[in-house]
Amino acid sequence: MAQRRSQEALLPSLQLVSYVAIASVALFMAIKAGSLPASRWEPMSSGAFPRIIFIAVALLCGAAFVTELMKRGMPRTNWAACVAQVHRLKMVFLNLALFIIYVISMPKAGFLLSTFIYLTFAQLLLAPKRPATIVLVLAVATFFSAGPYYLFSEVFNIYLPRARW
Amino acid sequence: MTDAFVLALSGVFDPYTLALMAVATFAGIVSAAIPGFTITMAIVLTLPLTFAMPPLQGVAVMLSVYVGGLSGGLFSAALLGIPGTPSSVATTFDAFPMARKGQPGKAISLGLVASFLGSLISIIVLIMAAPPLALLAVKLGPWEYFALILFALTIIASLVGDSLLRGLIAGLIGIGLATIGPDPIMGRERFTFGQEMLTAGIPFLVVLIGMYAMSQLLSELEPSRSGKPQSASLISGDMRPHLLETLTLTVMKPVNTLRSSLIGVFIGAVPGAGSSISNLLAYDQAKRASKHPETFGQGEPQGVVASESGNSSTVGGSMIPLIALGIPGSPVDAVLMAAIMVHGISIGPRLILDNPDLVYGMFISMAVASVFMLFIGLALMRAFLRLLNVPKYIVVPVVLACCAIGAFTLNNRISDLYLLGCIGAVGYVLKKLDYPLAPLVLGVVLGPIAETNLRRAFQTSDDWTLFLTRPISAMLLVLAAISIVYSIVSYTKRRHTSASLE
Numbered sequence: 131m132a133q134r135r136s137q138e139a140l141l142p143s144l145q146l147v148s149y150v151a152i153a154s155v156a157l158f159m160a161i162k163a164g165s166l167p168a169s170r171w172e173p174m175s176s177g178a179f180p181r182i183i184f185i186a187v188a189l190l191c192g193a194a195f196v197t198e199l200m201k202r203g204m205p206r207t208n209w210a211a212c213v214a215q216v217h218r219l220k221m222v223f224l225n226l227a228l229f230i231i232y233v234i235s236m237p238k239a240g241f242l243l244s245t246f247i248y249l250t251f252a253q254l255l256l257a258p259k260r261p262a263t264i265v266l267v268l269a270v271a272t273f274f275s276a277g278p279y280y281l282f283s284e285v286f287n288i289y290l291p292r293a294r295w
Numbered sequence: 296m297t298d299a300f301v302l303a304l305s306g307v308f309d310p311y312t313l314a315l316m317a318v319a320t321f322a323g324i325v326s327a328a329i330p331g332f333t334i335t336m337a338i339v340l341t342l343p344l345t346f347a348m349p350p351l352q353g354v355a356v357m358l359s360v361y362v363g364g365l366s367g368g369l370f371s372a373a374l375l376g377i378p379g380t381p382s383s384v385a386t387t388f389d390a391f392p393m394a395r396k397g398q399p400g401k402a403i404s405l406g407l408v409a410s411f412l413g414s415l416i417s418i419i420v421l422i423m424a425a426p427p428l429a430l431l432a433v434k435l436g437p438w439e440y441f442a443l444i445l446f447a448l449t450i451i452a453s454l455v456g457d458s459l460l461r462g463l464i465a466g467l468i469g470i471g472l473a474t475i476g477p478d479p480i481m482g483r484e485r486f487t488f489g490q491e492m493l494t495a496g497i498p499f500l501v502v503l504i505g506m507y508a509m510s511q512l513l514s515e516l517e518p519s520r521s522g523k524p525q526s527a528s529l530i531s532g533d534m535r536p537h538l539l540e541t542l543t544l545t546v547m548k549p550v551n552t553l554r555s556s557l558i559g560v561f562i563g564a565v566p567g568a569g570s571s572i573s574n575l576l577a578y579d580q581a582k583r584a585s586k587h588p589e590t591f592g593q594g595e596p597q598g599v600v601a602s603e604s605g606n607s608s609t610v611g612g613s614m615i616p617l618i619a620l621g622i623p624g625s626p627v628d629a630v631l632m633a634a635i636m637v638h639g640i641s642i643g644p645r646l647i648l649d650n651p652d653l654v655y656g657m658f659i660s661m662a663v664a665s666v667f668m669l670f671i672g673l674a675l676m677r678a679f680l681r682l683l684n685v686p687k688y689i690v691v692p693v694v695l696a697c698c699a700i701g702a703f704t705l706n707n708r709i710s711d712l713y714l715l716g717c718i719g720a721v722g723y724v725l726k727k728l729d730y731p732l733a734p735l736v737l738g739v740v741l742g743p744i745a746e747t748n749l750r751r752a753f754q755t756s757d758d759w760t761l762f763l764t765r766p767i768s769a770m771l772l773v774l775a776a777i778s779i780v781y782s783i784v785s786y787t788k789r790r791h792t793s794a795s796l797e
Contacts, residue, residue, distance in 0.1 A: 141729065145461075148728050152464065159471065162486060169481055172750060173757045176478035176485060179746040180471065187467045194460040221516045226720055229509075229695055233712040236699070245696050252692035256516070266689075274693050278700055287347065288704050 139205035140215055146198060146205070153191035160184035221256070228252050240293030245275035303655035306351040307663060315352065316359040316660065320667040321675075323363025327383075328371050334364035334382070335626045336508040339500065340697050342634055343704035350638040351653055355660035357634050358610075361627055362414060362664035365607045366672060369406040373599075374399055382606040385578035389591065389598030396594050400676060401537045405596055406603040407672040408538075408545050409552060413604030414665035416556035417563065417611025422658055424564075425618045426647060435644065437751035438762050442771035443620065444745040446778065448738070458729065459783065465730045469738020470745070472497055479747045480754075492710030497718075500633055501711050502739045503626055504698045505718030510726045512691050512698075513719070538673075544596045545604075551581050555601040556608040563612020563625075577605025610661065618647060618654055622741070626733065629740045 163184060166177030216223070232248035239247075249271035257263045282288045306312065319341065326337035341360050345353030368383030373390035386406060393402040435443070448466055475486045476496020487493040545552050555577035562573035581601030582591045591598045609625075616622040621643030623629035632642050640650055647654045702715040726732060752761065762768050 145728055148730075152468070156471070159486060163474075166483070166485060172480065172754045174750050174753050176481055176483045179749060180474040180485065183467055183471050183474065183742075187464060187471060190460055190464045190467065194458075194464065197460065219517060221518075222513045222723070225516055225691070225695075226513060226723070229699075229719070230716045232696075233699055233716045236703075236712060237709045245699075249692050249696060252695070253688050256688035256691065257686070270689055270693065274696060278697075282343075282700070282704065285347075288343070288707070290700065290703065291709065 136207045136211040137214065139207040140211045142198065142202055142205040143207045146195060149191040149195040149198075153188045153195075156184040156187035156191065160188065224255060225252060228255070236291050238294055241290035242275050242279050243293060245279075246271050249274055299651035300655050302652040303351065303659055306349075306652070306656050307355055307659045309352075312352050312355055313663070315348075315356050316664055317667050317671065319356045319359035320363035320664050321671050323360035323365075324367035324370070324668065324672060324675075326360075327364040327367025328369075334361060334367075335503070335630065336511070336694070336698075337364050338627050338630045339504050339508065340694075340701050342500070342630060342637075343701055345634055346637060346704070350635065350640055351656040351660075353634055353638065354631065354653065354657055355664075357631055358657060358660050359664040359667065361610055361631070362607070362661060363668050363671070365414075365610055366407060366410040366603070366668050368606075369403060369410065369603060369672075373402040373406065382574050382609075383602070385574040385602035385605070386599060388578065388602070389593070389595045390602075392592070393594035393596070393599065398537075398594075400535045401541065401596075402594075402599060403676055404537060404541045404673060405544060405599045407669055408541050409555075409600040409603040410607035410672075411665050411669040412545055412552050413556040413559055413607035414610060414661065414668070416553065416604075417560045417608035418658060418661050418665070419611075420557075420560045421611040421614050421618075421661075424615050425654070435767065436765070437748040437755065438765050438768040439771065441745055441748040441752060442762060442768040442775065443622065444741050444748065446771045446775040448734075448741060448745070448775075461730050462734050465725070465732065466734035466738040469502075469735035469740075470742030471738075472502065472735075473499070473739045473742035474746070479743050480750050492708075492713060495706075495708075497714060497739075498705055498711060499736075499739050500630070500705050501702050501714050502718055503630065503736055504702055505715050506722035506725075506732045506736050507626060508698050509695065509715070509719030510722035510732065512694055513723045514726065515687060515691055545600055548597070548600075551584070551597050551600055552604050554580060554584070555605040559605040559608030560612035560615075562605075563609030564615045573609050574602040574606040577601045607665075614657065614661075617642070618657070620644060621646065622744075623737070626736050626740075629737070632740075 160181050163177035163181040166175060168175040228248060228251060232244055236244045250267060253267040253270065254264070257267055279290050282290055307316075322341070323334070323337055327334055338357055338360050341357055345356055348356065365382060369386055369390065372383040372386040373394045390402040390406060393399075393405075448470075473496075475493055477483065477494075478485055484494060558577045558580060559573040562576060578591075578598055578601045581597055582588045585591065585595075585597060587595075613625055613628050617628045617632060621632075623632045635642055635646075635653070640646070640653065698719075699712055699715065702711045703709070705711060722732060725735070753759075762772065
């Protein structure tokens with residue numbers, strides 16, 4: 131029961147943390163905007179508009195923080211609830227990590243190879259492990275890595291990254 | 296004017312353009328039929344393919360994807376009970392029960408005919424409303440434009456999400472993100488922190504792909520609440536379209552079709568609203584107006600007609616602010632706007648005066664795409680049943696790879712890929728924290744326009760009272776204030792209602 135309550139309190143807790151984090155970043159950006167030089171050609175400097183926006187973000191985050199606290203009080207969660215949520219979403223995080231590795235490796239490995247490897251691994255991660263599925267996965271990976279590469283280069287004259295080694 | 300119309304006509308009715316439009320309409324229908332693949336994603340992925348095309352051809356292809364996509368959600372809504380896109384949520388209420396009763400063919404053909412009629416009605420309204428509005432719009436100064444953008448931003452925040460404050464925060468974060476890079480008046484670098492990938496700013500399309508497509512696709516990988524894998528329920532039964540009966544239910548009972556279409560046009564014309572709202576509103580009004588509201592939700596044909604004509608008619612409605620004022624009412628319109636701008640054509644009140652052939656071409660191509668949508672949809676009804684079964688393990692990685700292609704081909708910049716990865720991760724986290732993403736994306740689009748006009752207004756005169764003394768500007772600011780008050784009141788009411796229900 132206590133664990134369930136902790137899990138339910140996880141989202142409000144993370145929202146409160148997000149208000150603080152966003153407000154902090156917004157205040158930092160507002161200070162940075164204030165340091166941008168003024169122009170003699172216009173009454174508003176290039177930092178004026180962003181400063182208004184970032185201060186408004188910080189104020190709204192403050193208002194949201196106070197409103198949430200007044201409405202629900204301080205939510206009580208624990209580390210175990212957070213770990214359980216991360217575990218529940220492990221497939222999302224694994225796929226996101228794979229995608230980030232894919233885009234980082236693309237300039238070096240080139241579009242063809244990186245896309246083939248990414249599509250193969252990402253599909254294998256999600257697909258049922260059967261021989262027929264593996265064949266299908268490889269076929270899809272080949273088609274969707276070579277297909278766009280040649281479509282863009284031959285038809286549209288847009289060249290996707292080539293391998294550099 | 297006649298020359299421009301003839302030029303547009305010959306441009307659209309070029310055989311190659313027509314063939315591309317047919318393929319694009321098909322692609323729009325298929326992509327929207329795949330759950331999790333939104334119209335915005337389809338249109339974003341189409342954009343790079345249009346770079347090499349002439350402006351009218353490119354825009355006609357994008358509009359075909361748009362028109363097809365607005366109807367494509369109907370297939371998964373009727374056959375699986377899953378809305379392929381948010382615009383077909385209300386379609387599931389009656390089309391799915393109708394299909395479960397053994398009439399999937401009738402449910403789909405009814406939706407397709409209603410979509411077709413909705414699109415046509417919206418195009419007629421667009422043709423009548425856009426030119427006078429554009430003539431009025433050229434008289435607007437930076438004060439009015441700034442007030443207009445402010446009004447649009449308040450509507451966005453009030454219409455999206457459960458929390459007004461989080462909606463506003465998201466919108467302002469979007470505007471803040473758009474301030475990174477060179478400033479729009481003097482070109483001075485802001486907030487780049489010495490990072491080369493930020494010197495040109497954050498491209499709005501990278502934000503769009505990252506926020507919408509990536510966060511949505513990653514959400515598709517989450518396990519269901521019960522922890523069990525979701526199974527697709529296949530429909531079997533009569534797949535014949537029953538066209539005569541369908542036409543009787545739509546054309547011979549025009550009040551529901553007309554009312555729902557006009558609701559769609561109006562909602563589409565309001566920046567920030569869109570087909571995801573119009574289908575629900577049209578369905579709600581049809582139910583209220585019906586003599587037998589109890590039949591709604593159990594396979595009532597008028598429910599399908601209301602939802603589908605309501606969502607499809609937003610296409611014409613949303614074009615009104617885009618063509619007349621240069622304001623994208625939804626993320627899809629923003630991508631369309633980007634597609635036109637890529638070809639060096641500036642969007643705004645002068646679009647209709649400077650490029651009448653393009654604007655007429657847009658009207659004609661929307662009508663042609665509607666016809667394609669109707670016939671392609673009817674011809675391929677059976678085939679769609681198979682396409683809906685494409686497994687998620689193929690769809691998600693392939694579409695993510697397509698996102699990377701879309702982000703890279705925009706400017707041929709590797710750094711945009713890194714930005715995409717970062718923005719996608721942030722978008723997913725914000726989505727999980729219940730921040731609405733639509734205000735953020737529209738903030739990125741509208742932010743630079745707001746800043747440019749605010750600074751131009753002060754360059755012209757440093758008297759800030761002009762915002763309040765110029766009639767149109769004052770009226771728009773009053774509307775913005777009313778919109779904020781209205782959203783606060785309706786939000787409070789909704790909270791009271793949910794509290795009393797608990």
